[in-house]
Amino acid sequence: DTGVSQDPRHKITKRGQNVTFRCDPISEHNRLYWYRQTLGQGPEFLTYFQNEAQLEKSRLLSDRFSAERPKGSFSTLEIQRTEQGDSAMYLCASSRTVSEDIQYFGAGTRLSVL
Amino acid sequence: ELKVEQNPLFLSMQEGKNYTIYCNYSTTSDRLYWYRQDPGKSLESLFVLLSNGAVKQEGRLMASLDTKARLSTLHITAAVHDLSATYFCAFSNTGNQFYFGTGTSLTVIP
Numbered sequence: 001d002t003g004v005s006q007d008p009r010h011k012i013t014k015r016g017q018n019v020t021f022r023c024d025p026i027s028e029h030n031r032l033y034w035y036r037q038t039l040g041q042g043p044e045f046l047t048y049f050q051n052e053a054q055l056e057k058s059r060l061l062s063d064r065f066s067a068e069r070p071k072g073s074f075s076t077l078e079i080q081r082t083e084q085g086d087s088a089m090y091l092c093a094s095s096r097t098v099s100e101d102i103q104y105f106g107a108g109t110r111l112s113v114l
Numbered sequence: 115e116l117k118v119e120q121n122p123l124f125l126s127m128q129e130g131k132n133y134t135i136y137c138n139y140s141t142t143s144d145r146l147y148w149y150r151q152d153p154g155k156s157l158e159s160l161f162v163l164l165s166n167g168a169v170k171q172e173g174r175l176m177a178s179l180d181t182k183a184r185l186s187t188l189h190i191t192a193a194v195h196d197l198s199a200t201y202f203c204a205f206s207n208t209g210n211q212f213y214f215g216t217g218t219s220l221t222v223i224p
Contacts, residue, residue: 033212042118042202042214043157056211091156099164101145101206105156 004106006092012112013082020078021109025094032075033103034067035091043091049075050097082113116140120203120215127193127222135218137186137203146179146186147204151217157202160188193222 005024025032035043048056051072069075089110093103119138127133149157161170163179176189204214
C-alpha cells in the first residue's frame, strides 16, 4: 500500500491521559498536514509541515497539542491531558510541492475520550 | 474571518436528474478543491481549480470557479446511486492553511 497510513485506527482513552498518533505519508511527498474532523463537519486544519519544518499551526490549536516530523518522514501528533472535547477523527494528509498541491488523505485515527 | 459556505447542506435527488452544489469562500484564493467522502471513509480528491473561469469535468461531475464572485460550483449530471456521498469544497490561503466547508450530503434515490 503506497497511500497515507495512520496508526492506530481507533483509540479510546480516559480524560486526562496523553495520546499519540502516527502518520506515514506517501514517500515522495514533502508536505504533511493534520486535520481534525467531527461528525457532520468538514476537516479543520491543525498544522502543516514542509519536510521537517512546522510552518503553520492553527490559532485554534490548544497548547496541549503538539506535532513533530523528525527527518521529514513520518509525523506524530500528541495530545496531552485529553478532554472529552478532543473526541474526533484525526486525519493526516500529504502532498508534493507542486502548483496543484493535491492532498491525499489517510483513513484517520478515531479518538474517543471517556 | 476565513470561511467556506456550502449549500445545500443536504441534497436528495432522483437518479437521472441534474443538480448543482454551491461553494462560497470568504477571501481571495489561488486554489479551490473539491473532495468526496463516503461514510466511514477518508477524503478523496476530485478536482483542483487554479484560475478564474477554470472548468474541470470527470464523468458526471463538473466543477467551475469564479474567483471574482468567490464562488465554485459542482454540477452533477444525470445522477446515479454511486454518487451518493458527502462533497466538500476547500480553499487554501497563501499561508498553506486549508479551509473546508461543512459539506453537502448527497443521496441519490431510484
